[in-house]
Amino acid sequence: MKKFINDVGLVEEQMIQGxxxxxxxxxxxxxxxxxxxxxxKKEGRVALISGGGSGHEPAHxxxxxxxxLDGAVAGAVFTSxxxxxxxxxxxxxATDAGVLMVVKNYTGDVMNFEMAAEMAEMEGITVKHxxxxxxxxxxxxxxxxGRRGVAGTIFVHKIAGALAEAGGTLDEVRAVAQKVIDxxxxxxxxxxxxxxxxxxxxxxxxxxxxxxxxxxxxGEPGTHREPMKTAxxxxxxxxxQILADLDYTGSxxxxxxxxxxxxxxxxxxxxxxxVADVLAEKGIKVYKTMVGEYMTSIEMQGFSISLLRLDxxxxxxxxxxxxxxxxx
Numbered sequence: 001m002k003k004f005i006n007d008v009g010l011v012e013e014q015m016i017q018g019x020x021x022x023x024x025x026x027x028x029x030x031x032x033x034x035x036x037x038x039x040x041k042k043e044g045r046v047a048l049i050s051g052g053g054s055g056h057e058p059a060h061x062x063x064x065x066x067x068x069l070d071g072a073v074a075g076a077v078f079t080s081x082x083x084x085x086x087x088x089x090x091x092x093x094a095t096d097a098g099v100l101m102v103v104k105n106y107t108g109d110v111m112n113f114e115m116a117a118e119m120a121e122m123e124g125i126t127v128k129h130x131x132x133x134x135x136x137x138x139x140x141x142x143x144x145x146g147r148r149g150v151a152g153t154i155f156v157h158k159i160a161g162a163l164a165e166a167g168g169t170l171d172e173v174r175a176v177a178q179k180v181i182d183x184x185x186x187x188x189x190x191x192x193x194x195x196x197x198x199x200x201x202x203x204x205x206x207x208x209x210x211x212x213x214x215x216x217x218x219g220e221p222g223t224h225r226e227p228m229k230t231a232x233x234x235x236x237x238x239x240x241q242i243l244a245d246l247d248y249t250g251s252x253x254x255x256x257x258x259x260x261x262x263x264x265x266x267x268x269x270x271x272x273x274x275v276a277d278v279l280a281e282k283g284i285k286v287y288k289t290m291v292g293e294y295m296t297s298i299e300m301q302g303f304s305i306s307l308l309r310l311d312x313x314x315x316x317x318x319x320x321x322x323x324x325x326x327x328x
Contacts, residue, residue, distance in 0.1 A: 001195050001197070001200045001201065003195070003197060005197060008197045008198050008200075009198075011054070011077065011197050011198075012034050012054045012074055012075075012076055012077065013034060015034075015054060015057070015074075016029055016034040016036060016061065016074060017029065019036070019057075019061055019062070019325070020036060022325070023325040024039060025039060026038065026039055026064060026065045026323075026324060026325050027039055027061065027064055027065075027325070030088055030089070030092055032084070032085065032088040033073075033074075033081070033082070033084070033085040033088070034054070034073070034074040034075075034081075034085070035051075035071065035072070035073050035074070035081075035085055035088055035089045035092070036061045036064055036071065036072050036074075037064065037070060037071040037072075037089065037092045037093055038064055038065060038066075038070050038071070038093070041070075041092075041093065042070055042093075042095065042165075043095055044095060044096065044097060045095060045097050045164055045165065045167055045168075046095070046097045046098055046099070046100055046164040046168060046169070046170050046173045047070040047071070047093040047094060047095050047097070047098070047099045047100070047164070048068070048069045048070050048071075048093075048099075048100050048101075048102060048157065048160060048161050048164055048173075049069065049070060049071040049072070049073065049086075049089050049090060049093055049099060049100075049101055049102070050063075050069055050071075050072055050073075050101065050102040050103070050153070050157060051071075051072045051073030051074060051075070051081050051086065051089070051109075051113075052073075052074075052075065052080060052081070052104055052106070052109055053074070053075045053076065053077055053078040053079045053080060053081075053218070054074045054075060054076060054077045054078075054079075055077040055078050055194075055196070055218075055296070055297065055298045056217060056295045056296055056297065057296060058293065058294065058296075058325065058326035059153070059154065059294065059295040059296075059326075060072035060073075060074065060157075061074065061325075062324060062325045062326030062327075063154065063157050063158075063161075063324050063325075063326055063327055064324055064325075065322065065323050065324030065325065065327075066165065066321070066322060066323040066324070067158070067161050067162050067165045067320060067321055067322030067323060067324070068157050068158055068161035068162075068322050068324050068327060069102075069157055069161060069324070070093035071089040071090075071092060071093040072089075073085050073086050073089045076198070077196050077197060077198065077298070078196060078218040078219075079108070080106065080108035080109045080111075080112045081112060082112060083112045083113075083115040083116040083119065084116075085116075086101075086112060086113055086115075086116035087116040087119045087120055089116075090116060090117070090120040090125060090127060091120065091123070091125070094120070094125045097169070097170060098125075098126035098127065098128065098170035099120070099125060099126065099127045099128075099170075100127075100128055100129065100130070100160060100164070100170060100173050100174055100177065101113050101116075101117060101127060101128070101129035101130075102129070102130055102132065102153065102156050102157060102160065102177065103129055103130070103131050103132070103149070104131070104132050104148070104149030104150070104153055105131050105132060105133040105144050105146055105147060105148055105149040106144055106148065106149065107144060107145065109149075110131060113129060114129070117129060126170060128170055128171075128174045129174075130156065130160075130174060130177045130178050130181060131149065131181075132149035132150075132152060132153040132156055132181055133146055133147040133148065133149050133181065134147070134149060134150055134151070134152030134153070134181070134184045134185055134186040134306065135147050135148040135149070135150045135152075135186050135187065135188075135214075135216070136185050136186065136187050136241050136242055136245045137187050137188070137213070137214025137215075137216075137222050137223050137241070138214060138216075138221075138222065138223060148216055148217070150186045150188070150216070150217050150295065150304060150306075151186050151188075151217075151256055151258040151294055151295040151304050151306050152180075152181075152184035152185065152186045152256070152306045152308065153295065154256065154258075154294045154295060155180050155184050155254065155256070155306070155308050155318070156177050156180045156181060156184075158317070158318060158322060158327065159176055159177070159180050159314055159317040159318055160173050160174075160176055160177035160180070161322065162317040162318070162320035162322065163176050163317055165320070166320070176313070176314075176317065179313075179314065180308065180314065183246070183308055183309040183310075183314070184306060184307065184308040184309070185242045185245050185246050185306070185307055186242070186256075186304050186305065186306040186307075187214055187238040187241050187242050187304060187305060188214065188215055188217075188222075188238070188258075188260065188302055188303060188304030188305070189211055189212065189213050189214070189215060189222070189234055189237075189238060189302055189303065189304075190206070190211060190212045190215040190219075190222075190260060190297075190300055190301060190302030191206065191211045191228060191301045191302060192206060192262065192300065192301030192302070193205065193206065193219055193300060193301075194219055194260075194261065194262075194297050194298040194299050194300040195298065195299070196298070203218075203219035204219055204221075206225070209227055209228050210225050210226070210227065210228060211225065211226065211227075211228045211229065211234070212224075212225050212302075213225070213226060213237060213238075214241075215300075215302060217260075217295060217296075217297050218297065219297060219300065231267065231270045231271050231274060232274045234271075235271055235274040235275055235278065235305070236274070236278065238304075238305050239275065239278055239279075239305065242305065242307055243282070243307075246307075246309065248282075248284050248307060248309055249282075249283070249284070250283060250284075251284055251285070251309045251310065252284075252285045252286075252287040252309075252310045252315070253279065253284055253285070253286060253287060253307045253308060253309055253310060254286075254287055254288045254289075254290070254307075254308040254310060254318060255272070255275060255276075255279070255286055255288070255289045255290065255305070255306070255307060255308075256289075256290045256291075256294060256304075256305070256306040256308075257271055257272045257275065257289070257290070257291045257292075257303060257304075257305060258292070258293065258294045258295055258296075258303060258304045258305075258306065259292060259293040259296065259302075259303055260293075260296055260297045260300035260301065260302035260303055260304070261293065261296035261297055261298050261299045261300050261301075262299040262300060262301040262302075263301055263302060263303050265291070265292070267303070268291050268292070268303060269291060271303055271305070272289060272291050275305060276289070287310055287315060288318060288319075294326070
């Protein structure tokens with residue numbers, strides 16, 4: 001394993017410290033574990049908190065700021081944060097308007113966030129949550145009952161965060177978050193693995209001429225492996241499943257081409273070139289496109305495609321101002 005790190009046991013802590021030192025205008029770190037919150041607390045409006053394992057940067061701390069999250073909790077790499085960490089994050093961001101937790105559908109995340117919410121409610125804090133499950137690849141996986149929450153979660157952060165910033169009630173913010181979940185679908189593929197620092201070796205192996213279709217953001221298996229295809233062929237394979245899962249006919253959509261950590265922008269733009277052409281052929285209008293790294297898998301060589309079906313409300317909230325380290 002070759003990585004520019006100091007100590008395997010300090011990877012997450014030093015990463016968070018470096019993030020806060022890079023963006024002190026946005027972030028401050030709590031003393032209890034790897035929890036970041038807004039540098040200037042939002043008052044009188046619903047607070048949003050999210051998180052999960054480290055290794056997905058810029059998610060989740062990179063989306064803490066005006067118009068998005070109020071706090072983010074980072075566990076060890078690809079490992080859920082503990083209930084105590086999440087509880088401290090909830091307490092730090094909580095307002096009289098309540099707290100919404102945005103949780104990706106992984107068994108550990110769901111269990112630990114729910115436990116933290118129960119602890120916070122014993123302190124008189126009103127907490128509700130949504131669970132993202134946008135991955136169309138597999139119904140049940142190594143880490144989930146049901147579908148996995150992946151890059152489409154970022155749309156939930158943005159749109160629910162915009163309504164919270166505008167003064168929506170907790171029930172309204174939760175409802176619009178669920179609306180995004182109901183209308184976003186994602187699928188990815190990988191040509192190469194990532195290495196969790198504590199493991200010291202790649203999480204899986206692919207032959208030079210192989211790719212994994214439908215892979216998870218922790219390197220967990222997808223639907224199958226097959227010979228490496230061209231960018232256009234791979235896009236067609238992924239889009240076919242996304243479009244078969246939700247009726248996008250005649251819709252406007254937001255597109256996210258998300259890099260997994262080691263996929264050059266050159267390749268992501270080639271992928272988007274095909275996505276745009278296929279959607280145009282099918283009469284699906286692209287309202288907004290995002291290309292880059294939003295929810296990575298350390299240095300995995302891969303990408304995912306997310307499509308969010310939009311209406312006027314979601315378009316307005318997607319366009320609302322936001323200012324965070326990773327979304328401006």
